[in-house]
Amino acid sequence: MCDILIVGAGATGALAALVLAQAGLDVVCLEQGAWVNDADRPHHLADWSWQRRTRWNPDVNRRDHADDFPVKSDSSQILMWNAVGGSTNVYGGLWPRYRPSDFRKGTEHGLQPDWPITYEDISPFYESADRIIGVSGLAGDLAMPPRERCPTGPLPVSDVARRLSAGFDKLDWHWWPVEASVISEDYDGRPACNNCGVCNGCPRGSMNEFSTSIWPKAIRAGCDLRTHARVLKIEKGADGRATGAYYIDRNSDQILFQKARIVVLAANGVGTPRLLLASNNLANSNDQVGRNLLHHTLVASEMWVDGPVDGHIGYAASLISREFAETDISRGFVNGFNLNCVTSTPSAGELAAGWFSSARAPWGSGHHQWFENHFGRSIGVFAIGDDLPNPENRVSLDPERTDSDGMPGAKVQYAPGENDKRMMNYMLDRLKELAQACDAVEYRLQDYRDEGGVYRTPAWHMLGTCRMGKDPETSVVNGWTQSWEVPNLFIVDGSVLATGGTVNPTPTISAMALRTATYIRDNFAVLSTATKHTAMD
Amino acid sequence: MATNLTKFPSSFFQKEELNQNRIQPDDLGRTELSITTTILSSSNRTEQPHILKLLIDELIPGDTLWPKASEIGLDNVILLRLFGQESSALFEQLAPVLDCSSDGLLSTASANRTSAVRRFEELSPALFEKIYTAAVLAYYEMPVVVEAIRASGRPYSASPHADGYVMPAFDHEHDTPRHGRGSYMRTGDVTPLDLSSLDLDAVSTHWGLQR
Ligand SMILES: Cc1cc2nc3c(=O)[nH]c(=O)nc-3n(C[C@H](O)[C@H](O)[C@H](O)COP(=O)(O)OP(=O)(O)OC[C@H]3O[C@@H](n4cnc5c(N)ncnc54)[C@H](O)[C@@H]3O)c2cc1C
Numbered sequence: 001m002c003d004i005l006i007v008g009a010g011a012t013g014a015l016a017a018l019v020l021a022q023a024g025l026d027v028v029c030l031e032q033g034a035w036v037n038d039a040d041r042p043h044h045l046a047d048w049s050w051q052r053r054t055r056w057n058p059d060v061n062r063r064d065h066a067d068d069f070p071v072k073s074d075s076s077q078i079l080m081w082n083a084v085g086g087s088t089n090v091y092g093g094l095w096p097r098y099r100p101s102d103f104r105k106g107t108e109h110g111l112q113p114d115w116p117i118t119y120e121d122i123s124p125f126y127e128s129a130d131r132i133i134g135v136s137g138l139a140g141d142l143a144m145p146p147r148e149r150c151p152t153g154p155l156p157v158s159d160v161a162r163r164l165s166a167g168f169d170k171l172d173w174h175w176w177p178v179e180a181s182v183i184s185e186d187y188d189g190r191p192a193c194n195n196c197g198v199c200n201g202c203p204r205g206s207m208n209e210f211s212t213s214i215w216p217k218a219i220r221a222g223c224d225l226r227t228h229a230r231v232l233k234i235e236k237g238a239d240g241r242a243t244g245a246y247y248i249d250r251n252s253d254q255i256l257f258q259k260a261r262i263v264v265l266a267a268n269g270v271g272t273p274r275l276l277l278a279s280n281n282l283a284n285s286n287d288q289v290g291r292n293l294l295h296h297t298l299v300a301s302e303m304w305v306d307g308p309v310d311g312h313i314g315y316a317a318s319l320i321s322r323e324f325a326e327t328d329i330s331r332g333f334v335n336g337f338n339l340n341c342v343t344s345t346p347s348a349g350e351l352a353a354g355w356f357s358s359a360r361a362p363w364g365s366g367h368h369q370w371f372e373n374h375f376g377r378s379i380g381v382f383a384i385g386d387d388l389p390n391p392e393n394r395v396s397l398d399p400e401r402t403d404s405d406g407m408p409g410a411k412v413q414y415a416p417g418e419n420d421k422r423m424m425n426y427m428l429d430r431l432k433e434l435a436q437a438c439d440a441v442e443y444r445l446q447d448y449r450d451e452g453g454v455y456r457t458p459a460w461h462m463l464g465t466c467r468m469g470k471d472p473e474t475s476v477v478n479g480w481t482q483s484w485e486v487p488n489l490f491i492v493d494g495s496v497l498a499t500g501g502t503v504n505p506t507p508t509i510s511a512m513a514l515r516t517a518t519y520i521r522d523n524f525a526v527l528s529t530a531t532k533h534t535a536m537d
Numbered sequence: 538m539a540t541n542l543t544k545f546p547s548s549f550f551q552k553e554e555l556n557q558n559r560i561q562p563d564d565l566g567r568t569e570l571s572i573t574t575t576i577l578s579s580s581n582r583t584e585q586p587h588i589l590k591l592l593i594d595e596l597i598p599g600d601t602l603w604p605k606a607s608e609i610g611l612d613n614v615i616l617l618r619l620f621g622q623e624s625s626a627l628f629e630q631l632a633p634v635l636d637c638s639s640d641g642l643l644s645t646a647s648a649n650r651t652s653a654v655r656r657f658e659e660l661s662p663a664l665f666e667k668i669y670t671a672a673v674l675a676y677y678e679m680p681v682v683v684e685a686i687r688a689s690g691r692p693y694s695a696s697p698h699a700d701g702y703v704m705p706a707f708d709h710e711h712d713t714p715r716h717g718r719g720s721y722m723r724t725g726d727v728t729p730l731d732l733s734s735l736d737l738d739a740v741s742t743h744w745g746l747q748r
């Protein structure tokens with residue numbers, strides 16, 4: 001019997017383990033994948049751009065690895081990584097926060113629920129997450145509530161950022177240096193970013209990968225992290241409490257049972273609903289588990305400017321614009337979006353083979369001319385918006401395919417709704433304006449639709465599938481991310497987010513994980529025997 | 538300590554049975570098609586490497602600054618990456634779609650070779666895509682190509698993670714935005730909006746780039 005059993009050793013599993021093990025609790029974490037060997041990372045290999053499309057492809061369905069589980073989906077990609085550190089082994093480290101109104105969409109328009117908590121509830125945990133993780137950025141953005149000084153200052157300003165900021169200024173639109181979980185100075189024993197640009201994770205440790213920066217501390221604090229340990233089922237006792245989990249030790253092929261006083265799920269927005277559904281529909285008598293999947297509305301543009309901006313140099317992202325982050329009904333839709341400006345690909349090969357859009361160097365006699373005209377001049381911009389929940393957008397069990405241990409794979413359905421489509425049209429128009437304001441000599445928009453007009457998003461944010469709420473009928477967990485039905489079951493990954501906000505979600509997911517872990521730590525005695533969920537004010 | 542189960546709970550899924558449906562290999566062509574070759578049969582196997590060289594030189598030809606693809610051994614890299622040691626698998630796939638006759642890829646006339654490749658692209662876009670992408674990525678990894686990029690005057694490293702690039706640090710005095718733009722709504726300021734003008738249920742938007 002352990003005090004706390006955590007399922008999944010990704011970003012949130014790491015943070016929960018750190019807080020709970022440092023409090024002296026007996027913590028076991030089960031992770032289906034392995035440790036990622038630094039020397040094996042593509043960054044060090046001559047063929048790293050090829051590796052990013054094959055063995056190190058962040059799309060779970062494009063690499064053939066027994067640590068993964070298959071995800072059947074209409075999306076063009078399903079981006080995640082299954083190993084110690086989870087998806088942060090390949091993530092980009094953009095680190096923006098939600099805004100207060102993101103928590104109040106029920107009040108604002110009622111097409112999404114209010115969160116059971118406010119921005120003010122989560123704000124202290126944003127600050128502590130930033131200190132633990134090591135973040136760079138600049139306080140003072142008028143488009144955001146005041147924040148503490150970032151642990152390290154902003155990253156260097158790239159030529160891409162200068163060109164973009166001039167475009168934003170011309171349009172009179174907001175922009176600000178992007179916050180990142182990348183340190184601009186040596187911090188916590190890790191070296192500052194060296195501007196290499198190969199930001200799919202960072203074996204150097206300048207970008208926070210939870211495997212190299214958080215996990216060693218959690219293990220030193222006493223957490224028992226077991227790798228190659230795939231959880232097959234959470235078991236529930238007669239009193240309605242979770243008793244522990246069956247898992248397969250993939251090294252020995254033995255099925256084991258780990259008893260626990262409290263179970264914490266940190267298997268991400270696809271892995272957690274998959275596990276609950278595979279556990280005889282645990283915590284799902286209201287049929288909410290897996291529903292309301294949010295990926296964000298997403299469109300993009302790639303532009304080329306008339307002189308070199310060396311977008312292959314420097315951290316992957318440059319600026320963020322929150323000009324359109326709040327709802328403005330006159331635009332014809334509710335909710336907002338942000339413009340996530342990246343740089344370009346660090347690889348000449350990736351640029352020529354096609355990177356952000358359908359543009360690429362043609363084969364044949366025009367190949368080199370195209371490259372000469374485009375290399376060092378390309379800039380990418382994503383528009384990311386708050387999509388509305390739809391119960392039919394969901395994660396369910398794949399009746400056909402299984403993982404290497406026979407556990408059913410996941411099936412993911414996602415289609416944008418009317419409001420989302422209107423927002424994406426508006427975003428495409430703004431991306432065009434931005435390219436023109438940056439004096440782009442050429443630009444391509446990307447709407448992620450295939451020839452048949454079907455939206456196939458590269459799904460990288462897995463949110464909302466076990467959402468928190470005030471109402472046990474329409475949510476899976478309460479304001480402490482505690483299951484309404486199984487009082488010693490908590491969820492800390494992105495599946496609990498009630499809305500997707502307009503930005504990359506991991507700062508919010510991390511802050512929420514810290515908040516829940518702190519709650520469990522401070523109320524362990526009560527929670528370890530409770531047979532009812534905690535009453536919320 | 539975890540308990541070892543001797544008896545599998547009856548409610549579990551059947552492992553053996555489900556295992557048969559494991560995810561299949563990736564989309565890089567390693568598990569696809571097995572077409573009987575006509576043009577590139579085993580009798581002319583010695584032609585095969587030559588054909589791949591010709592093909593990639595059509596894809597990435599050389600000029601005074603840039604080497605042509607075959608000159609830097611790209612054919613070998615492509616074979617290795619896409620088909621492991623099994624070069625025959627590539628040629629089996631190419632045979633039905635790439636005209637290697639003396640009027641096609643083996644022609645001395647450049648226009649004929651270009652047409653043969655264009656037809657290959659039309660007939661088998663997926664295979665074409667695989668080969669072209671692999672060729673392009675490998676091409677720009679090659680030291681001599683990296684040198685050519687640098688010769689254009691831009692700083693470029695093929696393995697930048699080791700040493701990074703030098704950039705001036707953020708200068709608070711000069712780099713801090715001074716535009717004064719930006720606002721946000723405080724928690725208490727969020728109030729209900731009138732959505733009646735939106736007609737979200739009644740109107741269906743045609744959207745995307747083709748709208
Ligand atoms: C390519 C890419 C780029 C991204 N870029 C950004 C970015 O720039 N900014 C940002 O904010 N976010 C980004 N993200 C998202 C970010 O990585 C995730 O939000 C974050 O990792 C979520 O943390 P998590 O703990 O919920 O899940 P994960 O980090 O995905 O971890 C879940 C873990 O659970 C394990 N697991 C699942 N099921 C089981 C089981 N049954 N038994 C045992 N273990 C199990 C998995 O193996 C995995 O290790 C990106 C993601 C990707 C893939």
Ligand code: SF4
Nearest residue numbers: 193194196197199202
């Ligand atoms: S640019 Fe910085 S954060 Fe990105 S991979 Fe290089 S060192 Fe790491």
